[in-house]
Amino acid sequence: MHDWAQIAVGTALVRGATYADARVMDIRQRDISTKNGAIGTVAESESLGIGVRVIASGAWGFAATDRLTREGVQACAAEAVSIAKASALAKTHNVVLAPEQAYEDTWQSPFIKDPFRIPVERQIDLLLAADKEMRKVKGVTLAEGSMSFRRIEQFFASSIGSAIHQVKMLSGAGIVATSFAEKEIQKRSYPNSFGGQHMESGYELVESLDLAGNAGRVGEESVALHSAAQCPEGTSTIILESAQLGLQIHESVGHPIELDRVLGQEANFAGMSFLTIDKLRKLRYGSEIVNVVADARLEHGPGLGTFGYDDEGVPAQCTPIISNGLFTGYLSNRESAAAIGEKRSGGTMRTESWNRLPIIRMTNVSLLPGTWKYDDLIADTDDAILMETNRSWSIDDRRYHFQFSTEIGWEIKGGKKGRMIKNPSYSGITTEFWNSCDAICSRDYWTLWGTPNCGKGQPMQTMGTGHGAAPSRFRNIKIGVAFAK
Amino acid sequence: MSPARKSKKPRRAAKSVYHSHASEDFRVGLPDLREIAARVLKLSDADETEVDVGAVSDALTRFANNTIHQHVAEQNLALSVRVVFDGRTARASTNKTDEESLRRVVNAASSLARVQQKNPDLLPMPKQQKYQKVRRFYPITAAASAADRARAVARVCATAEKTKQTAAGIFTTGLTESILANSRGLFAHYEQTRAEFSITILEKDSSGWAKSNSPNLVEIDPEALAESASEKAVASRAPREIEPGHYTVILEPPAVLDLVGFLFYDFAGTAVLDQRSLFTGRMGKKLFGENISIWDDVYHPLQLGAPYDGEGIAREKVQLVDRGVPRNLVYARATAKKMKARPTGHGFSLPNEYGEAPMNLVFAGGKATVDEMVLSTERGVLVTRLWYIREVDPYQKILTGMTRDGTFLIEKGRIAGGIRNFRFNQSMIKMLSNVEMLGVPVRAAGEESFEMVVPAMKVRDFHFSEVTKF
Numbered sequence: 001m002h003d004w005a006q007i008a009v010g011t012a013l014v015r016g017a018t019y020a021d022a023r024v025m026d027i028r029q030r031d032i033s034t035k036n037g038a039i040g041t042v043a044e045s046e047s048l049g050i051g052v053r054v055i056a057s058g059a060w061g062f063a064a065t066d067r068l069t070r071e072g073v074q075a076c077a078a079e080a081v082s083i084a085k086a087s088a089l090a091k092t093h094n095v096v097l098a099p100e101q102a103y104e105d106t107w108q109s110p111f112i113k114d115p116f117r118i119p120v121e122r123q124i125d126l127l128l129a130a131d132k133e134m135r136k137v138k139g140v141t142l143a144e145g146s147m148s149f150r151r152i153e154q155f156f157a158s159s160i161g162s163a164i165h166q167v168k169m170l171s172g173a174g175i176v177a178t179s180f181a182e183k184e185i186q187k188r189s190y191p192n193s194f195g196g197q198h199m200e201s202g203y204e205l206v207e208s209l210d211l212a213g214n215a216g217r218v219g220e221e222s223v224a225l226h227s228a229a230q231c232p233e234g235t236s237t238i239i240l241e242s243a244q245l246g247l248q249i250h251e252s253v254g255h256p257i258e259l260d261r262v263l264g265q266e267a268n269f270a271g272m273s274f275l276t277i278d279k280l281r282k283l284r285y286g287s288e289i290v291n292v293v294a295d296a297r298l299e300h301g302p303g304l305g306t307f308g309y310d311d312e313g314v315p316a317q318c319t320p321i322i323s324n325g326l327f328t329g330y331l332s333n334r335e336s337a338a339a340i341g342e343k344r345s346g347g348t349m350r351t352e353s354w355n356r357l358p359i360i361r362m363t364n365v366s367l368l369p370g371t372w373k374y375d376d377l378i379a380d381t382d383d384a385i386l387m388e389t390n391r392s393w394s395i396d397d398r399r400y401h402f403q404f405s406t407e408i409g410w411e412i413k414g415g416k417k418g419r420m421i422k423n424p425s426y427s428g429i430t431t432e433f434w435n436s437c438d439a440i441c442s443r444d445y446w447t448l449w450g451t452p453n454c455g456k457g458q459p460m461q462t463m464g465t466g467h468g469a470a471p472s473r474f475r476n477i478k479i480g481v482a483f484a485k
Numbered sequence: 486m487s488p489a490r491k492s493k494k495p496r497r498a499a500k501s502v503y504h505s506h507a508s509e510d511f512r513v514g515l516p517d518l519r520e521i522a523a524r525v526l527k528l529s530d531a532d533e534t535e536v537d538v539g540a541v542s543d544a545l546t547r548f549a550n551n552t553i554h555q556h557v558a559e560q561n562l563a564l565s566v567r568v569v570f571d572g573r574t575a576r577a578s579t580n581k582t583d584e585e586s587l588r589r590v591v592n593a594a595s596s597l598a599r600v601q602q603k604n605p606d607l608l609p610m611p612k613q614q615k616y617q618k619v620r621r622f623y624p625i626t627a628a629a630s631a632a633d634r635a636r637a638v639a640r641v642c643a644t645a646e647k648t649k650q651t652a653a654g655i656f657t658t659g660l661t662e663s664i665l666a667n668s669r670g671l672f673a674h675y676e677q678t679r680a681e682f683s684i685t686i687l688e689k690d691s692s693g694w695a696k697s698n699s700p701n702l703v704e705i706d707p708e709a710l711a712e713s714a715s716e717k718a719v720a721s722r723a724p725r726e727i728e729p730g731h732y733t734v735i736l737e738p739p740a741v742l743d744l745v746g747f748l749f750y751d752f753a754g755t756a757v758l759d760q761r762s763l764f765t766g767r768m769g770k771k772l773f774g775e776n777i778s779i780w781d782d783v784y785h786p787l788q789l790g791a792p793y794d795g796e797g798i799a800r801e802k803v804q805l806v807d808r809g810v811p812r813n814l815v816y817a818r819a820t821a822k823k824m825k826a827r828p829t830g831h832g833f834s835l836p837n838e839y840g841e842a843p844m845n846l847v848f849a850g851g852k853a854t855v856d857e858m859v860l861s862t863e864r865g866v867l868v869t870r871l872w873y874i875r876e877v878d879p880y881q882k883i884l885t886g887m888t889r890d891g892t893f894l895i896e897k898g899r900i901a902g903g904i905r906n907f908r909f910n911q912s913m914i915k916m917l918s919n920v921e922m923l924g925v926p927v928r929a930a931g932e933e934s935f936e937m938v939v940p941a942m943k944v945r946d947f948h949f950s951e952v953t954k955f
Contacts, residue, residue, distance in 0.1 A: 064558070090638045121601070185880045357555055397887065427908070481950050
C-alpha cells in the first residue's frame with residue numbers, strides 16, 4: 001500500500017506539483033444495533049483508496065480514487081495537479097506552508113481485544129441483554145442499543161520525504177430507553193447520548209461499560225421523567241456532569257479555536273469565530289481555574305482525537321488553548337500556522353477517509369481536572385440544577401451564543417441532591433459562561449469522552465473528537481429558555 | 486434589498502458559460518455495473534441475495550477570502566450485498582471489485598446472517614417491479630471540469646473584490662449511477678447529475694447568502710446568486726440589536742426548508758409504531774393550519790432521487806397532510822405488514838431499525854411574493870437562512886437554532902435595516918398553524934435538511950428567545 005502513496009507523490013511532482021502528499025487508507029467498519037428485542041442492523045463494510053493533495057501553480061488540488069492500479073494512481077495524481085492549476089485561476093496568493101521535518105515511522109493505537117475477532121453473536125447478545133432489562137421497566141416504549149467498530153490503516157507519503165504507517169482501532173457502544181406517555185416523549189441514554197461512549201480502544205471498552213447493569217436504571221429514569229418537575233426559567237447555578245461538559249467544550253471552545261474558521265475559510269458553511277487573531281494571548285476566555293488543552297498524544301488518553309501523526313505528516317502535539325483562563329492557542333495546520341506567523345503547525349489536519357481532503361479538526365480538546373471531590377462540590381452548593389446527558393445542542397455561526405438541553409436534571413438544595421427535573425436547558429454567551437466557572441472536580445471524576453459525529457467541511461466529513469472533562473459548577477446561568485412560552 | 490427581485494432577473498444563457506469536456510464524464514456505465522452485480526449473484530449460495538452497486542464521481546471547488554482554497558474530486562464505486570438464510574439477513578459492503586473481494590463480501594454477509602436469530606418480520610425479496618421514468622442525468626453537468634468551476638468562481642470573486650466585499654462558497658458538480666438487483670429477478674437502474682452553487686458575501690459587520698442546486702448545470706447562475714448575496718450584505722450593514730420576543734416572521738424558502746425538514750422522519754410508519762413521531766395519536770386530527778398540505782412526490786419536476794426504494798419497490802406519491810390534517814404515512818414493506826397498510830416504496834435498505842421515510846417532501850404554496858409579504862407586515866423580521874437547528878422536544882416538535890446571513894427588521898411594510906441574529910425556540914405545530922401567507926413553492930437548498938419543494942412563509946408569533954452579538 002505504501003508504494004501507491006509513493007507513486008502518487010512521484011507522479012504529482014513530475015506533473016508539475018511543488019508539493020504533494022498522499023494517503024492510502026484501508027477502513028473496516030462493523031455496525032450492530034438492536035431495537036425492542038430484535039436486531040436492527042448487522043453490517044460490515046470495507047473501503048480502500050488513495051487521496052492525493054498537491055500544490056501546483058501556487059494553489060491546492062486534491063483527487064481521490066479507489067482504482068489502486070499503477071495507471072489509476074498516476075491518473076489520480078495527474079488529476080490533482082490539473083485541479084490545482086485550475087484553482088490558480090482564482091488565486092490571490094501562493095500557498096505557503098510552515099516548515100516541517102520528514103518522518104519515517106509506524107504508530108498503532110493500543111487495544112487489548114480486536115472487536116472484529118469477537119463473534120458477532122456475542123456482541124448482539126450483549127445488546128439484547130441490555131434491551132431486555134430496559135423493557136422490563138413498565139412505561140418504556142422503545143429500547144435501543146448500538147455498537148460500532150472501525151479499524152483504519154493508513155500509509156502517508158509526502159514530497160518532503162515522510163513515510164508514515166498508522167493503525168487506529170475505534171470502538172463505541174450505548175443504549176437508550178424512550179418512554180412515550182400522553183403528550184411527552186422522554187428518554188435516557190447510557191453512558192452518553194448519540195451512540196454512547198467511543199474511544200480509540202478495543203472491545204474491552206464495550207465490556208467495561210456494563211450496559212446491561214445500567215439498563216434498568218436508564219429505563220426507570222426515562223419513565224420517571226414524566227412525573228418530574230419542569231426545569232424553571234430564570235438564572236441559576238448549574239453543575240454539568242462530565243459528558244455534557246464535554247459537548248460544551250466541543251461547541252464553545254473546540255470549534256471557535258479552529259484556525260481555518262478564524263481565517264474565514266469556513267464562512268459559507270460551518271461559520272467563522274469570535275476568536276479573531278487580535279485576541280490570542282489577550283482574551284480572558286474563562287476564570288482562573290479554566291485550563292484547556294488540545295492534545296493528540298497518547299499520554300492524554302486513547303481518545304477519538306489521538307494519533308501519532310496528523311494527516312499532513314505533523315507529529316501529535318499538546319497545545320495549551322486556555323491557560324489559567326487566558327486564551328493561548330489555536331488548532332492549526334501548516335498553511336494556517338504560516339498565515340498567522342506561527343513557526344510550526346499544531347498538527348490537527350485530519351481526514352474522514354481516503355476520498356476526503358484533510359482539514360483542521362479537533363483532536364482531544366479537554367478541560368484539565370480541578371481539585372474538588374464530587375461530594376464536596378454538591379455539599380458546597382446551596383441552590384443549583386445538576387444537568388446530565390445531552391439532548392440538544394446549538395450555537396451561532398461565530399460561536400458566541402449557545403443553548404443546550406439535557407435528558408435529565410436534579411435539584412441541588414442546601415448541599416444535597418434532591419428531586420428530579422425534566423427538560424433542563426441552559427443558554428449563554430461563550431466567554432461569559434467560561435468566566436462563571438468556579439469549581440472543577442479532580443482527576444478521579446475526569447472522563448475522556450468521545451464525540452463520534454462532528455461534521456465539518458464540504459463535502460461534509462464526519463470525524464471523532466475527544467473531550468476530557470470532570471463535573472464542574474457555573475454561576476448565574478440562564479436556564480429554562482428552551483421551553484419558555 | 487428586494488429578495489423577490491432575483492427571481493425576476495432574466496437567466497443568462499448558461500450554455501455559453503460552461504464548456505463541455507467529454508473526458509470529464511466519469512461514468513462507469515450500466516453494462517459494467519450490471520456485470521459486477523451478476524458476478525455477485527453467481528457467487529452467493531444464500532436463499533436470497535440482493536446487490537446494490539453505486540458509482541460516484543464528484544468534484545467541489547471551495548472558495549473563501551476571494552480565492553479558491555480547496556478544490557477536490559473523487560471517484561468511488563461501492564458495492565453492497567445482502568443475503569438471506571432461513572429468515573436471517575445481514576449486509577456487507579466493499580469498494581473493491583476483484584474476484585477475491587467479491588467472494589469475501591458475500592462470505593462476510595453470509596457469516597453475519599447465519600449467526601442471527603430468525604427475523605419474523607423479514608419478507609421474501611421482491612420480484613421485478615415497474616418503475617416510472619425520471620430524467621435526472623444531464624451530460625453538461627457530468628462534463629463540467631475543474632476549470633469550468635474555477636472560472637465561474639473567479640468571476641464572482643473578482644466582482645467581490647471590486648465592491649470591496651469578501652466571497653466564500655462552493656461550486657460542486659457530480660454524478661451518481663446505481664443499480665439494485667436481487668436473486669428473484671428484480672433489477673433497477675438510476676443515474677443522476679448534481680450541480681450546486683452556494684455563496685456568502687461578507688462585509689465588516691454584515692453578510693448575505695444565496696444557494697441553488699439542480700441536476701442541470703445550466704440552471705445554476707453563480708453571478709445572479711452572488712449578486713443576491715451581495716445585496717443582502719449591503720442591506721444588513723450596521724445591524725441593530727432588537728429585543729427578542731414573539732414576532733411576525735417572513736421565512737425565505739431556505740429557512741422554511743431547514744425547519745420543516747425536521748418533520749420528515751415523523752411521517753415514517755415505523756416512527757409512529759415506535760411512538761417517537763409527533764404524529765403518534767394525532768393522525769386524522771387537525772394539527773396544522775388549513776393552508777398546510779404536504780406530499781411526498783419523487784416525480785415532482787423540482788425533485789431528485791430514484792423512483793424506487795432500498796428494496797426496489799416503486800415510490801408512490803403520497804399525500805401526507807391534507808389542509809392541516811395528517812392523513813397518511815409512508816411504509817416500507819415490513820412496516821406496512823405490521824401496520825396493516827400498503828407499502829408506499831419509501832423503505833431504507835435492509836437491515837435497518839428505522840424502516841422508511843419520505844425523502845421528497847413537497848409543500849403546497851400560494852401566490853404571494855416575499856415583497857408582498859413584507860409590504861403587508863406592520864412590524865416583523867425577514868429571515869434569509871437558519872443555522873444549527875436541533876430538536877428540543879420531539880412531541881411538541883420544538884426546534885432551536887439561529888438566524889444567519891441576512892436578518893432584517895420590517896417596519897410599516899418596508900425593510901428597515903439589518904438586525905443582530907436571534908436564537909429561536911419554536912414549536913413546528915404552532916408555526917404551521919400560524920402561517921398567514923405562502924409563496925410559490927421552489928426547490929429550496931439549505932444546510933440542515935436535504936432539498937425539498939417549499940414556499941416562502943409569513944408566520945405570526947414566531948418565538949425568538951435570545952439575541953447574539955452580531
